[in-house]
Amino acid sequence: MRLSRYFLPVLKETPSEAQIVSHRYMLRAGMIKQAQAGIYSWLPLGFKVLRKIEDIIHQEQARAGHIPLLMPTLQSADLWRESGRYDAYGEEMLRITDRHGRDMLYTPTAEELITDIFRSNVSSYKDLPLTLYQIQWKFRDEIRPRFGVMRGREFLMKDGYNFDLTREDALHAYNRHLVSYLRSYERMGLQAIPMRADSGPIGGEDTHEFLVLADTGESEVFYDSQITDLKFGDRAIDFDSVEQCQAVMEEFTSRYARTDETHVQAEFETQVPQDRRRTARGIEVGQIFYFGTKYSDALNATVNDGQGKDVAVHMGSHGIGVSRLLGAIIEASHDDKGIIWPEGVTPFHCGIVNLKQGDAEADAACDSLHAALVALGLDPLYDDRKERAGAKFATMDLIGLPWRITVGPRGLKNGVVELTSRRTGESEELPPEAAVAKIAALYGAIAA
């Protein structure tokens, strides 16, 4: 993409309403624009990252054997009355009346509707296990929306729901989600730590939140420092194997890690040696729940158990805060010049900076670099504006592409361009073809 043909409205000034770094950088980098309090337009650069995150989630959910569908944003109040949550939910639920006077709501979560889909179509244990999920816009009428997309009112969420015959099967589904979430977050360049959590308005017995450590996190967290050494990595896993998923769950949740909601100081001190006790702030980026038959009882979602009895299905629900993840990634990965995107979610794979736009040789070299990268399936952003080098560098640093190729007449005389890492700041000079090959290898390795 040529920057001259793109829409990247970078701001020089820091908007005064932004209190945290991710909000500041998302506004300055032209990723979002507030439409009204807590509601944002996703400008092209922000939209690209949002789609990358969605793609990772879809791929990892497919790997775990979960099936995507899409439920509407508006729902009838009737189902919520059936579950008892219509009155219980409070003012965060946006209630709407249509032209015929019927009560509707903008869905904050979808336990009721997915259970209705299930009970209308499934009646036998033979159709289980089943996990359905969606990535869809939700609404929560926060009284004081703030921190940009981190605490917005209209937000994008992945929400998945498992239906199982027994508690054991449902706990396997719980573990499957834990594993798939660990994989997803790592692919986004994040370390998200599962912490024992409180179930809140969803209800349930077992629940873990996934937290990314960051100074601006909304929760205080307490954990054993050994946890931050754990990596899921590229280990192979059979999602059908109860034992394998259980082993991962135990590995990642057996050490003490809790938010302030569930923290017990005495247990912390008993379970964790003093030199490994850590206190920090964390951003919640996901949560998994097992809640048994809470919704299947309320909504009468039963299956024949193969022995002549109809039994309520065991369920859980599992969420990833998709739009807030952009904020969390930036909080975890930036410096004073701007964002530093992890390779897995970067909006463009690399930038190309032409130091002397209009110089025939420099222009031709940039065109050919751009074409070579595109031919390999990569997506570069070529800054072809007639701007000073300093302004081009500042834009590239702000928008945070992990790699930059700098092209200028002096280097070209020696047959080289400069390849710079946004994260380390380190540069090397190398022939244009070698720069292309290096970037291709780097992203090839990530895709594999």
Added chain:
Amino acid sequence: MRLSRYFLPVLKETPSEAQIVSHRYMLRAGMIKQAQAGIYSWLPLGFKVLRKIEDIIHQEQARAGHIPLLMPTLQSADLWRESGRYDAYGEEMLRITDRHGRDMLYTPTAEELITDIFRSNVSSYKDLPLTLYQIQWKFRDEIRPRFGVMRGREFLMKDGYNFDLTREDALHAYNRHLVSYLRSYERMGLQAIPMRADSGPIGGEDTHEFLVLADTGESEVFYDSQITDLKFGDRAIDFDSVEQCQAVMEEFTSRYARTDETHVQAEFETQVPQDRRRTARGIEVGQIFYFGTKYSDALNATVNDGQGKDVAVHMGSHGIGVSRLLGAIIEASHDDKGIIWPEGVTPFHCGIVNLKQGDAEADAACDSLHAALVALGLDPLYDDRKERAGAKFATMDLIGLPWRITVGPRGLKNGVVELTSRRTGESEELPPEAAVAKIAALYGAIAA
């Protein structure tokens, strides 16, 4: 995908509320489920087709040089008051009040918000031309929603907006959209005819609707039969070339083709020889508008014209009815057994039917066919249920996958499987590897 692990709730009975064939088949094939009047959940099979249509649109918009973003579903009433449409829009606009008593609405279209994004960020002619678009859920509170997704209340739409310095540039953007839409619809297996249309509540001077001919169409259409011979095909086009885009526009719109809203019988009879005059019904699947400075005047969206003057930008808006396209495609492509998906949008590339589930040889042959297709990047649906052959064939015919591979012990003794075209019903026997190669070649040819 193995059907035993998928969620495909096929119905045996035709739901009584469905009046048209696409609605009947979408319900029976387990593609959608009504959540409330005019609001649907997209079950896995329906969601897959929806995503395929979105992908085609994104690819063709990128080819035309248009930039994707995403605006929120809920908007503040303020901008709509500024344009004067808040009061003018009538009861189809879903009006919402938040917990602080602020007026919002579920957006039926986004001229106001995109113009606000533009005016906040662009001030120079140097940043033009610019076309931004999104694919996002909209809401229109239809008094009598009907015909399934064809006339729903919550619906998915692609809406694009061009910003240009002059009327001539904006007309080029209009033509670019016409060309990209022709390409998009053809890739979906549809012939959509541009017809001169009425501008309705968007306003504007120039507008064409795209109509798919089908008996159940909501509009009566009048056209010169030569039009149905036109194909865009795989011709190369330079979207930057004013002449090339203009030539396509003239080729596809110079013959008489109008809906009942703009039809003039006397002109029809003068312009079209009697033997080429056709009257039919059509389904509207898209519309393009040029409306000049209507919104830029109202919302004060101006740019410096390079000669010291601030001028209002020339705009147009361009829409594709994404969710209704599923209905339109089915109306145009089905028989009495079910849907017949065009290859470009089929939810699975082919079906595999195992005639004797549990037979070791048949099971192994199906597993190996499935693996071979997946290894080539194809997405087959393998019916591995313990069902009669007749029931498996009926399901495959209903859900409309264009190709079916049938595997049974008798054929395997002779080293062959059966490959059947859903469209023609023709079958041939061939070795499993040859069946895989044939399907791969077929979809390879489409992807190229």
